[in-house]
Amino acid sequence: xxxxxxxxxxxxxxxxxxxxxxxKLMLNQILSYAQLTLAVLLVGSILLQARGSGLGxxxxxxxxxxxxxxxxxxxxxxxxxVFAVLFFGIALTHAILS
Numbered sequence: 468x469x470x471x472x473x474x475x476x477x478x479x480x481x482x483x484x485x486x487x488x489x490x491k492l493m494l495n496q497i498l499s500y501a502q503l504t505l506a507v508l509l510v511g512s513i514l515l516q517a518r519g520s521g522l523g524x525x526x527x528x529x530x531x532x533x534x535x536x537x538x539x540x541x542x543x544x545x546x547x548x549v550f551a552v553l554f555f556g557i558a559l560t561h562a563i564l565s
Contacts, residue, residue, distance in 0.1 A: 491564070494564065495561070495564065495565065498557055498560060498561040498564070499561070501557050502554065502557050502558060502561060505550055505553055505554040505557060506554060508550050509547065509550040509551060509554055512543055512546055512547040512550055513547060515543055516540075516543060516544065516547065
């Protein structure tokens with residue numbers, strides 16, 4: 468006599484559910500790495516904008532007079548804003564998906 472295999476009463480994951488779970492885990496990992504990278508870039512760009520000195524004083528210029536940002540200093544300021552917006556967006560997305 469051949470023994471019949473026992474049926475498992477638990478509902479196994481279907482292929483689409485497994486791929487969905489794998490995709491969600493992969494997305495969470497990608498978002499985590501992106502968030503970490505943006506955090507490092509954001510901190511670095513903020514630290515380069517030392518209050519009162521600016522990039523002009525780093526290269527020997529005076530930092531005591533109010534002036535408009537020009538050149539590299541302006542680009543660094545704009546990059547800081549972009550990094551902050553992207554960091555906030557990725558953090559919010561990561562929180563919603565978790």
